[in-house]
Amino acid sequence: MSLQIYNTQSRSKETFIPLEPGQVKMYCCGVTVYDYCHLGHARSYIAWDVVRRYLEWLGYTVKYVQNFTDIDDKILNRAQAENSSMEAVSERFIQAYYEDLRRLNVRDADAYPRATENITEIYQLIQQLEKKGYAYASNGDVFYSVEKFPEYGKLSGRKQDQLLAGASGRVSASEGEKKHSSDFALWKAAKPGEPAWESPWGEGRPGWHIECSAMVRRLLGSTIDIHGGGGDLVFPHHENEIAQSEAANCEPLARFWMHNGMVTVGGEKMSKSLGNFTTIRQLLEQVDPMAIRLFVLQAHYRKPLDFTSEAIASAENGWNTFKEGLLFKSQFAEKLGWVVNSNTTESINDDDKSKKPIFPALVFFAICRILYQNTRESWIFVVDKLRGRSTVKKKYSQLDKNAVERFQTAMDDDFNTSGGLAVLFELAKELRKEGNVITHEGKTETPLEDIQQTWWTLVQLSKVLGLEVQTEDTQTDAVSGLSDAEIETLVQKRLDARQAKNYAESDQIRDRLKEAGITLIDRPGGETVWHR
Numbered sequence: 001m002s003l004q005i006y007n008t009q010s011r012s013k014e015t016f017i018p019l020e021p022g023q024v025k026m027y028c029c030g031v032t033v034y035d036y037c038h039l040g041h042a043r044s045y046i047a048w049d050v051v052r053r054y055l056e057w058l059g060y061t062v063k064y065v066q067n068f069t070d071i072d073d074k075i076l077n078r079a080q081a082e083n084s085s086m087e088a089v090s091e092r093f094i095q096a097y098y099e100d101l102r103r104l105n106v107r108d109a110d111a112y113p114r115a116t117e118n119i120t121e122i123y124q125l126i127q128q129l130e131k132k133g134y135a136y137a138s139n140g141d142v143f144y145s146v147e148k149f150p151e152y153g154k155l156s157g158r159k160q161d162q163l164l165a166g167a168s169g170r171v172s173a174s175e176g177e178k179k180h181s182s183d184f185a186l187w188k189a190a191k192p193g194e195p196a197w198e199s200p201w202g203e204g205r206p207g208w209h210i211e212c213s214a215m216v217r218r219l220l221g222s223t224i225d226i227h228g229g230g231g232d233l234v235f236p237h238h239e240n241e242i243a244q245s246e247a248a249n250c251e252p253l254a255r256f257w258m259h260n261g262m263v264t265v266g267g268e269k270m271s272k273s274l275g276n277f278t279t280i281r282q283l284l285e286q287v288d289p290m291a292i293r294l295f296v297l298q299a300h301y302r303k304p305l306d307f308t309s310e311a312i313a314s315a316e317n318g319w320n321t322f323k324e325g326l327l328f329k330s331q332f333a334e335k336l337g338w339v340v341n342s343n344t345t346e347s348i349n350d351d352d353k354s355k356k357p358i359f360p361a362l363v364f365f366a367i368c369r370i371l372y373q374n375t376r377e378s379w380i381f382v383v384d385k386l387r388g389r390s391t392v393k394k395k396y397s398q399l400d401k402n403a404v405e406r407f408q409t410a411m412d413d414d415f416n417t418s419g420g421l422a423v424l425f426e427l428a429k430e431l432r433k434e435g436n437v438i439t440h441e442g443k444t445e446t447p448l449e450d451i452q453q454t455w456w457t458l459v460q461l462s463k464v465l466g467l468e469v470q471t472e473d474t475q476t477d478a479v480s481g482l483s484d485a486e487i488e489t490l491v492q493k494r495l496d497a498r499q500a501k502n503y504a505e506s507d508q509i510r511d512r513l514k515e516a517g518i519t520l521i522d523r524p525g526g527e528t529v530w531h532r
């Protein structure tokens with residue numbers, strides 16, 4: 001089987017064929033940074049992290065972009081309440097995002113664009129929409145005219161005439177000078193005392209939906225492979241992203257639209273605005289980060305997930321079994337005479353390295369041509385399938401073939417992590433059984449190679465789900481080995497080198513920091529910020 005992904009737009013599972021063989025461009029909507037992230041956010045970003053890890057496991061190179069919404073009324077309200085600024089509030093919660101999600105072993109995105117850093121791209125896009133007749137300015141605001149985009153509603157399944165029904169003519173003054181109530185703001189005129197940017201329509205700030213359209217286009221191009229977000233974003237946010245991007249670019253915004261189900265509390269969405277949330281850091285005071293990950297991954301990503309203390313306790317139990325399996329080597333290696341590193345996959349036997357099945361590939365192509373009725377798509381499918389198959393085969397030839405196949409079958413079915421976990425639990429339980437025998441009888445009859453293979457399979461496949469034993473020295477801070485002060489000094493040295501046009505040295509410093517897991521972001525005006 002090949003990877004099947006449920007596409008919200010077609011309301012069905014479809015075979016994943018990337019736009020370019022071997023490459024995946026993926027964008028997911030990020031948080032509005034006015035508070036700490038809660039378990040609902042954790043679920044969303046763990047889901048996308050697993051999608052990304054699995055695609056990489058299949059041999060794809062994934063470019064993953066996730067934004068931060070750092071202009072919003074909620075951020076401004078918090079800044080006002082704290083007598084602080086919008087920048088200070090968003091910076092604080094962006095740093096908190098990195099800390100919390102990294103503790104859950106969610107890998108960093110390749111880019112974290114922020115709305116405030118993309119104002120030029122945003123208003124260029126709005127101008128383009130205005131020129132094409134999709135947007136209209138009104139008293140310093142700019143609105144998107146929904147009736148101009150006949151496909152509006154195609155993602156959410158809402159009918160445009162229903163949306164527009166009864167909405168002709170001007171709407172109430174409180175909604176501004178919109179022509180229809182379903183029109184939405186692309187640009188908002190500045191209100192006194194609020195941060196504002198110069199624009200062709202006067203001082204103001206962008207609406208929420210436009211930032212994602214602008215950032216996707218800038219960082220990934222007009223069409224991407226996968227666009228993700230919570231199910232609560234299908235309407236209006238993603239519908240509006242489509243209307244903006246597709247009207248401007250005349251190309252589909254995304255091949256696959258993926259949406260995660262909500263984490264609920266007593267059946268209601270866990271949400272900052274409803275106040276019924278438990279933050280990731282509150283949970284981490286009592287629960288192992290990997291148990292939280294396990295709690296999330298035991299359910300299918302599209303299903304609702306109710307947060308209860310019983311469910312968390314059961315995930316903790318599950319993680320204990322898992323952890324025992326992962327730590328099997330460190331516990332029993334000596335007793336078993338297991339030579340350290342004797343079984344790593346680095347020495348892969350790639351016997352099938354040179355097999356290039358041209359004839360089957362052509363037959364395969366002919367079938368795909370009939371199935372997809374599109375030559376380019378068929379070729380991509382064939383090339384991609386051959387490449388993917390040999391990657392998995394080569395990289396994982398030393399693992400338990402049966403377990404790998406069952407794991408892959410589950411994950412290929414729209415990232416069925418609970419099915420994947422069931423395979424891993426079997427491996428962990430086998431190891432537990434061996435451990436018990438060794439503890440009680442001092443030895444086991446099972447050949448060492450079999451035990452090694454079971455353990456190595458568990459370790460490798462768990463990594464695909466981001467389930468890893470975190471020891472002191474695998475935590476981010478320890479990995480970098482640099483204190484904040486040392487990083488600040490290096491960042492300053494790099495700025496000095498750049499000012500002196502010594503680019504070799506400045507690149508060297510950037511590379512050194514990158515190796516230590518430090519990302520640098522150069523801001524307009526010569527400022528550089530960093531994060532681990």
Ligand SMILES: Nc1ncnc2c1ncn2[C@@H]1O[C@H](COP(=O)(O)OP(=O)(O)OP(=O)(O)O)[C@@H](O)[C@H]1O
Pocket residue numbers: 029030031032033039040041043044228229230231232233260261262263264269270271272273274
């Ligand atoms: N309870 C939840 N369960 C799953 N995903 C969620 C949950 N809450 C938010 N998300 C997802 O997290 C991402 C970022 O959320 P964002 O910060 O924009 O808003 P929000 O948390 O829904 O807002 P609020 O809590 O203020 O209602 C979005 O993709 C959103 O769908």
Ligand SMILES: [Zn+2]
Pocket residue numbers: 028029030212237241
């Ligand atoms: Zn978005």
